[in-house]
Amino acid sequence: MIEIKFKVNQVDYKLEVDDSSRLLDILREELGLTGTKEGCGIGECGACTVILNGDAVNSCLILAAQVDGAEIETVENLEKNETLSRLQQAFVENGAIQCGFCTPGMLMSAKALLTKNPHPTSAEIKDALEGNLCRCTGYVPIINSVLAVAK
Amino acid sequence: MQNEVSKNRKGQDSVIGKRINRVDGYEKVTGKAVYGDDIQLQGMLYAAIRYTDIPAGKITQIDVSEAEKLAGVKAIARFKDIPGQKRLGPIRADQYAIVDEEVFYTGDVIAVVAAEDKEIAHLAADLIKVEYQPIPGIFDPREAFQSDSRLIHPEYKSNIMVHYPLRKGSVEKGFEQSDQVIERDYKTGFQEHAYIEPESITAAPDPTSKGYKIYGSIQNPFTTRKVVALFMGLNLNQVNVFGSTLGGSFGGKDDIVNYMACRVALLAKMTGKPVKLTYSRENSIKESYKRHPYFLNYKVGFAENGKLNAMKIKIIADCGAYSSQTFFVTWRSVVQATGPYEIENVETDIYGVYTNNTYTAAFRGFGSPQIIFAQESLMDEIADICGISPVEIRQLNGYGQGSITASGQKLSEHKVSLNEVMITAMKKAEYEKKIEEFKLLNAENDRFAFGIGLSCSYRGCSLGAEGTDATSAIVSVQADGSVYVLTGLNENGQGMRTTFSQIAAEILGTKMEKIVFLEPQTASINDGGPTVASRGTITGGNAVILAAKEVKQRIFEVIKDRLKETDLEKTSWQNSIIKSKNNEIPFDEAAEIASKQGINLSAYGWWNAPDVSWDEETGQGNAYFTYVYGCQIAEIMVDKSTGKIDVLKVTAAHDVGKVINRLGAEGQITGGVMQGLGYAVLEDYNIQNGEVKSANLDEYLIPTIKDIQSIDPILVENEDKFGPFGAKSLGEPTLELTSAAINNAFKFATGNHSYEIPLTLEKVFLNKQLKKPSRQSEVAHTETCRVHSTKKQSPRLNNITTITPKNLDEALKLLSHEQFEILSGGTDVLIGLRMKSGEHKLLNIFDISELKGISISQNEIRIKGGTTFSQIISNSVIREHFPILVEACSKIGSTQIRNRATIAGNIVNAAPCADSYPPLLLYEAEFVLQSYHRTRTISAEDFIIKNYQTQIEANEILTEIILPVPAPQKYSQHYFQLGRRNALNITRLSLGIIMTFENDLISDCRLVSGSLFNKPKRLPEIEKMLYGEQLKAKMIEAIEQPLKEIIEKEIGGRWSSEYKIPVFLNLMRNGLNDIRKKKESQND
Ligand code: FES
């Protein structure tokens, strides 16, 4: 077991967790933040994407010890005062969601991109989302959603 | 969220046909939607599976003693514990949720453990020992088809589980009357659903019913209920199934989750506690059913002008170890096997055959993508032979109004829009113009070939004569005017809840916001049949209409005096106001009045599909009550030097009857096309002698966001008299056409007909599939085999301890007296550890600041080992001096991976396909290796010994990469990386070139290969040959043979060399020519 201190969605936590646990497990099981999903466990699908110190990362490939002192943002942090963020809103309006399982990861990858680059091109959007698989939408509506916010 | 509203035919405001936001959008963008694995119940236990180790054989012994001893293990369920029916299946009960004494495929389950926590459950599963008497498996359905072949399930007397014939006219006569008769064989592969959510099911004892509540990722709750009730020996009303939000299904979360539900229900019985079973991706791919591979033989006779006279079709479908939905899937194939063409003489036979492969069942398309691939490819070939265009042949033979299908059905009850969808798609895609453009492009370009191809289909809606086709819905208006809608069908992610809410809103004239679609549970409504066959909208929509109309009538009865109107038809219900000529009442108020008067405002709608018929012997009858038509046009680019296909655009026109939700409908098309694209070029479920090779999403490749450039969805409307507001179906047709369109575009591009999908690199380049051979066959043929497997049953991280040193000094000190595995970005190490058993001590150095950063001096650049690829590729100095390094690193994994993966990690891992390494060889990098006592420098050239082996010692850390800054003189460069798709690749081959010229002569030349040899390597012999020469076409030719010999010597015997050697030679030629041409144009 190891002790970690970190910040998730602006809240400070101090936890004792198993060394083998991944950031993904900690979020889902210790903190009850089940918005972050597991689709493959090997960094291929991006369903587990969260923002760690400003960067989009696969939370299935980060061990507990590696988040000590870190600042993390998950999909649960996007809605503020019962208002969806522009990005969330755009996903709904452009049909970027079907089953929704890839959505939290997509949103976090897109948010990390938009924070660094508020006006990305289609190509930049594809670079940022290449690690997020979606089996339902064919991606077209997802790209449109991010473009809508980028304008 | 403002939804679009427009006028309906009566000029009233209508929500039908508009772009409507999903009713479940909010919960899905906020992470609040509850999926299978998100379910937590008080006192819940966790389950894990013990799978078979071999695909076919008798189990001689199962030893659970060690597993049982593990503290925290609560129960281990085995065959003997099954209280009810032991073998199950939708038609034929041939499948085991837990096997008895024989295994039939690699996903068979021997035992299931329930324990206090996940890890204990998994550990216990790993500890169960099984011994077998292997049986040689049968993995080719054509072999299983033979009458002398071993019987997979001897009790059924034959491996042929089902045979559907269809006879119309006389094919012999038809062939005789034909000018030409040709015969072609086609083949399609397995396809994995690859829903992004792996399966998860929870069962909890239910004291009220003395049965169980079942939760989770369930496509057809009623089927799950039935299967669990049988397995547990319970009544239907003792099993209540609550589907959670489904993370994709596409037909896939049916049988497999039913068996999972059986297992957890059994464990819940044995322990008295709720039990959850969640699959890893590996479990999911190994156990879940796939799309049927088909072997198709088409013999067709036609007149000179292309008119079809006769078609004889024989299809063998691989159904794997169990029958499952094969009876239904293959039936659809027999109905539609000729495609939408009028042919007087047809003889079709389809056989579903048992093998020891993964079982196959429902997958979006359901028996149609296979036949459409074959028959639409065939149409293009016939057109070719007759010298007419693909469009002409389809117009000459295609169905029109009143045409008679192969099964003798007259198409007169709906608008036959085959030609309309084709013309629409062609116009929108500028088909004719593109043909000319592509011809020109192809004449000029010898490396890339462009192609355009089309395919058409007709598809029977809903279940047709394959099953009972009825559906239920409840519409319940509350006293305040708000509305519940509930159906016996299930939301799979396709948007059904939104569609049904729209329909209810439309009939009642109330607002979408007033409608709540209730989560389905089997206890609250009657079985609506399965949510399959794109039948949701057409059947469920009708049931909702019936229920809503009933409620509307009841409300009207109460308020008609106030409205001063006796005829409901003469009133208008919209925007929550009920109006007659003389008066109006708000809907909410009317609801209140009615409920105060004790009127039941809840109504049940039950919709029975119109009659259909089928004669099993002749295959004649009215198979479906209505049909949809579609046409897709694919535009592709083929790299002839590698076999890589890029899909540029797909235009997809589909007649949907009537659009209910435009946003949802377009999404169905873009999503379906993408799955069809994957099916056509990428998706290759690799199972060799029963062993699954594509175990996770790194090997089973589905399209990424970079794998298509554009999809143009077109919705054609011809209202159907049976559909709700005229709507028919859409979900499946979108997928079934794409592979044929791509295959026809492939023919256009290359001039070669292809008879098999997927069109993988090897298939395109060598005209055959190349697969890594398996070792399983060796296991399966030994006399007895004791498998005390040390393999993890479910890959996961466990047994890890981590130490995080504060600085480099501490790290090196720790390494000097203890063994650690070094953890940096984790993107390789953790993936590897998931598979490994035993204890692992990790030294986490990711955050050591001394290992981060890039420093620049006059003649060298130093990259600290812990620098991530994202940091490297965004560094301006590196971008300026080492463009190939930047290009190669930006192809690694994905953004998320590059944000974590470090350069030292990639180097030390020493994979032959490591992308950063070839450029480091090119730029002649050196690595600094530091231990507590010494620091040494080693060249990139010398560092790697061979795959995954390097010169680094256990106490060392690779702290720095030193790159000499190239002299400022102009050099030419080229880099090419080949992957199977356009992102998230494991590099198949790469080539880097740097060249400097002095007076036109090559003064420095560096060539490097990746993924070719057992490590990334320079090619000094070839470099030497080029040195001092002019880079002329002749010279480029001259190095080819020697290069070939060098490669052959090293990798000639490998399974992949047949592809890799010629392709690498091509890459080299392309690369050198690229430099030559650039140079020549500079000289001009
Ligand atoms: S679960 Fe992390 S990338 Fe798939």
Ligand code: FES
């Ligand atoms: S919406 Fe289902 S995976 Fe993206």
